[in-house]
Amino acid sequence: xxxxxxxxYSEIENxxxxxxxxxxxxxxxxNKIILMQGRLQPEEETLLISETMSQIKKxxxxxxxxxxxxxxxxxxxxxxxxxxxxxALIGHRDGVTIIGPSSVVKEIRRNPNKVELFTLPGAxxxxxxxxxxTSRKKSRSRNGKVKVTKRRR
Amino acid sequence: MATKKSSKGKKDPKKNIKSxxxxxxxxxxxxxxxxSKEETHxxxxxxxxxxxxxxxxxxxxxxxxxxxxxxxxxxGKTTLANRMCKDWxxxxxxxxxxxxxxxxxVQVKEQVTIKYDDKEMTFNIIDTPGxxxxxxxxxxxxxxxxxxxxxxxxxxxxxxxxxxxxxxxDVDVCVVVLDSSINPYSQVNVTIIGNLAARKIPVLVVANxxxxxxxxxxxxENAFPQYDVxxxxxxxxxxxxxxxxxxxxxx
Numbered sequence: 001x002x003x004x005x006x007x008x009y010s011e012i013e014n015x016x017x018x019x020x021x022x023x024x025x026x027x028x029x030x031n032k033i034i035l036m037q038g039r040l041q042p043e044e045e046t047l048l049i050s051e052t053m054s055q056i057k058k059x060x061x062x063x064x065x066x067x068x069x070x071x072x073x074x075x076x077x078x079x080x081x082x083x084x085x086x087x088a089l090i091g092h093r094d095g096v097t098i099i100g101p102s103s104v105v106k107e108i109r110r111n112p113n114k115v116e117l118f119t120l121p122g123a124x125x126x127x128x129x130x131x132x133x134t135s136r137k138k139s140r141s142r143n144g145k146v147k148v149t150k151r152r153r
Numbered sequence: 154m155a156t157k158k159s160s161k162g163k164k165d166p167k168k169n170i171k172s173x174x175x176x177x178x179x180x181x182x183x184x185x186x187x188x189s190k191e192e193t194h195x196x197x198x199x200x201x202x203x204x205x206x207x208x209x210x211x212x213x214x215x216x217x218x219x220x221x222x223x224x225x226x227x228x229g230k231t232t233l234a235n236r237m238c239k240d241w242x243x244x245x246x247x248x249x250x251x252x253x254x255x256x257x258x259v260q261v262k263e264q265v266t267i268k269y270d271d272k273e274m275t276f277n278i279i280d281t282p283g284x285x286x287x288x289x290x291x292x293x294x295x296x297x298x299x300x301x302x303x304x305x306x307x308x309x310x311x312x313x314x315x316x317x318x319x320x321x322x323d324v325d326v327c328v329v330v331l332d333s334s335i336n337p338y339s340q341v342n343v344t345i346i347g348n349l350a351a352r353k354i355p356v357l358v359v360a361n362x363x364x365x366x367x368x369x370x371x372x373x374e375n376a377f378p379q380y381d382v383x384x385x386x387x388x389x390x391x392x393x394x395x396x397x398x399x400x401x402x403x404x
Contacts, residue, residue, distance in 0.1 A: 041351075042344065042347035042348040042350070042351045043348065043351065045340075045344040045347065045348070046318050046321070046344060046348050048286075049284065049285075049286055049314065049318060049341075049344065050314070050315050050318050052286060052287075053288070053311040053312075053314045053315050054311070054315060056288055056307070056311050061287055061288065061289040062285070062286050062287025062288055062289070063286050063287060064286060064287065065286055065340045066340050067340060067343070102286070102287035102289065108340070109336065109338075110336075110338040110339070110340070111336075111338060112338070112375075
């Protein structure tokens with residue numbers, strides 16, 4: 001079972017960058033995929049990467065992230081001004097950000113207007129701590145040595 | 154003894170006045186001398202400052218440009234840095250490998266003077282570790298690495314990513330190296346370029362590995378239409394002239 005948690009912009013609106021990243025990483029660490037309204041600032045994205053790197057452990061190997069937002073190319077001056085005003089008033093609510101733990105999400109492939117999310121085979125069989133269940137298989141080689149190999153389910 | 158002392162202590166008042174007037178004269182002379190000395194000192198200081206400012210302005214223009222090489226892992230950042238160093242210094246900068254995260258520390262090569270046409274610029278080349286959002290030690294084990302070695306590499310790689318991000322504030326110009334044979338619409342690429350744009354750092358996008366059959370420069374150009382994209386093969390040294398031209402145009 002995959003869990004997708006929707007995070008509306010209003011939930012992170014009043015948080016500072018550190019608070020936002022902390023909140024998002026807490027959700028991701030519960031093996032949930034985040035569907036967030038709006039997008040992070042470029043500085044927040046690098047902060048997310050830095051924080052992710054500093055928190056990498058045996059049961060947390062990182063995140064997959066993707067942002068899709070409407071293209072703002074070839075906007076006329078008035079429309080551009082209008083958009084900037086809206087951004088200043090209500091924040092960066094345009095677009096959607098998807099963040100998933102790399103133990104569940106193998107890859108997020110983004111073509112300009114299409115997002116494909118690939119999960120790892122057996123992503124549903126995760127323990128609560130996030131580490132994948134493994135099975136041990138014993139096999140006897142020709143010279144009689146017992147070889148134990150870990151297998152992902 | 155006491156009388157002698159007292160007689161010595163009592164000086165002739167006339168002599169005293171004379172001596173005072175002498176000292177006053179000397180004082181006025183010394184003041185005048187001091188004034189002229191101050192004036193000359195001021196002039197010397199002014200001239201010295203003028204020349205210092207001139208020299209500073211000349212050297213400020215020739216100050217080494219910090220050129221950051223950024224990109225995702227295995228895009229060919231160190232290969233490009235090596236190519237540049239080989240072209241202009243005759244020596245390599247760092248080791249290259251097929252295994253991702255070979256560069257795990259920021260490497261700086263100072264005083265790399267590059268000439269193009271009649272222009273000459275001196276760079277400090279900063280080769281950074283690849284920026285990634287995930288690092289799994291098990292991925293390294295696919296390259297026949299032992300568990301302990303893979304874990305150590307992963308640990309160092311995470312530190313390298315953090316270090317690379319910190320260096321974003323210290324670069325003057327940036328070359329973002331992308332592998333032209335894979336999909337450029339990755340969030341890491343967008344994040345790197347977005348951050349450089351937010352910091353108003355000039356960016357040159359390099360579509361590397363054009364020698365590969367799957368290479369597609371047009372795809373990189375479409376992904377980042379607002380930036381100058383140069384297709385090169387750092388490994389084979391293909392199209393490096395255009396790369397240097399674009400670099401000089403950028404600055």
